Amino acid sequence: MVEKTEVTMDSGEGTGPVPAKEPAEVLLGYYRDMVLIRSFELTAVEMYKRAKIGGYCHLNLGEEATVVGLTAALHKRDYLFTTYRDHGYALSRGMAPGQVMAELFGKTTGVAKGRGGSMHMFDTETRMLGGYGIVGGQIPPATGAALALTYRGEPGPDAEAVMCQLGDGTTNIGAFHESLNMAAIWDLPIVYVIVNNRLGMGTTVEAASGEPELYRRGASYRIPGERVDGNDVLAVREAAAAAMERARAQRQPGLLEVMSYRLKGHSVVDPARYRSSEDNERAREADPIPALRGSLLQAGIIDEEHATEIEREADEQVSAAVAFADSSPDPAPGELFDYAYATPVANAPHTLPGDPVVEMP
Numbered sequence: 001m002v003e004k005t006e007v008t009m010d011s012g013e014g015t016g017p018v019p020a021k022e023p024a025e026v027l028l029g030y031y032r033d034m035v036l037i038r039s040f041e042l043t044a045v046e047m048y049k050r051a052k053i054g055g056y057c058h059l060n061l062g063e064e065a066t067v068v069g070l071t072a073a074l075h076k077r078d079y080l081f082t083t084y085r086d087h088g089y090a091l092s093r094g095m096a097p098g099q100v101m102a103e104l105f106g107k108t109t110g111v112a113k114g115r116g117g118s119m120h121m122f123d124t125e126t127r128m129l130g131g132y133g134i135v136g137g138q139i140p141p142a143t144g145a146a147l148a149l150t151y152r153g154e155p156g157p158d159a160e161a162v163m164c165q166l167g168d169g170t171t172n173i174g175a176f177h178e179s180l181n182m183a184a185i186w187d188l189p190i191v192y193v194i195v196n197n198r199l200g201m202g203t204t205v206e207a208a209s210g211e212p213e214l215y216r217r218g219a220s221y222r223i224p225g226e227r228v229d230g231n232d233v234l235a236v237r238e239a240a241a242a243a244m245e246r247a248r249a250q251r252q253p254g255l256l257e258v259m260s261y262r263l264k265g266h267s268v269v270d271p272a273r274y275r276s277s278e279d280n281e282r283a284r285e286a287d288p289i290p291a292l293r294g295s296l297l298q299a300g301i302i303d304e305e306h307a308t309e310i311e312r313e314a315d316e317q318v319s320a321a322v323a324f325a326d327s328s329p330d331p332a333p334g335e336l337f338d339y340a341y342a343t344p345v346a347n348a349p350h351t352l353p354g355d356p357v358v359e360m361p
Contacts, residue, residue, distance in 0.1 A: 034064035037088040060088035062263035065288035069236025081142035084119035098324035107328035143179040146190035161189040169200025183253035184221035218255035230260025
């Protein structure tokens with residue numbers, strides 16, 4: 001396994017006692033998922049430096065509690081649309097680490113057969129429909145999916161619903177407001193989740209938004225909004241679950257703002273010089289993984305040996321994922337145009353550069 005030095009997982013002191021009503025196995029499951037995401041993302045940094053991963057690469061480092069809390073609120077039949085910061089969501093939604101890493105490597109065994117890469121995780125089985133590279137590109141399709149669900153059945157506790165995750169900077173684009181307006185007037189079963197890391201790339205929310213408390217923006221469309229601490233996996237899960245339940249049972253759209261600060265720059269290659277040393281220190285102090293680790297230790301749910309074993313198992317899973325991706329085949333040039341369309345399309349491109357020109361019949 002590559003050495004991980006960027007972000008540590010010290011024991012921490014925790015954020016207070018773990019709620020007694022929460023089953024220990026659930027809390028341990030959340031901790032395992034968060035540690036796996038952390039190990040995966042730290043390894044992705046190293047693989048990018050080794051040129052195993054190309055293109056853009058955006059990480060969920062520091063957002064693990066947000067990712068796991070949000071996906072824990074989803075039913076198996078719910079649909080998830082995300083931004084390009086999507087690796088953790090793919091893992092937490094149930095995609096195999098090897099297939100996710102293979103997608104980062106651009107291999108045919110990846111979740112999108114190597115066509116999508118870091119920003120375009122996609123899997124119909126787990127109902128995660130992207131990873132979108134364009135800021136806000138996921139919002140209209142997610143809203144359209146919610147509209148489609150209204151034709152597929154009646155509302156109820158077991159109905160399907162949509163979660164659409166977006167970043168704080170996305171709330172300033174037109175598609176955000178247009179989609180919320182349509183969701184409100186058509187009573188769509190969708191919850192829009194703003195992951196607010198306080199920086200739209202390098203610009204603070206306060207400098208870019210006339211209303212920096214972003215959950216309030218739903219009020220313009222009479223959509224209920226709520227802000228929650230993204231470093232508390234249980235708080236995120238409870239808030240998201242309640243909003244998703246209203247979407248399913250009442251077809252009431254919701255807006256959830258999750259305050260979750262990333263530990264790295266906007267992307268792997270961003271040194272984040274726009275952040276002060278004090279700001280970085282506050283982010284490290286709020287790191288959700290050592291906080292949850294400390295709370296589990298304090299509550300007697302795990303001991304140091306057990307916690308270390310969970311972290312070792314995560315590293316082994318990620319090492320196996322790297323080995324799987326490394327040994328997987330690259331797409332062949334002749335497959336360049338495969339999967340461009342879901343069904344055959346007349347006059348679709350099929351020749352490669354240098355091929356002789358062939359007249360179409």
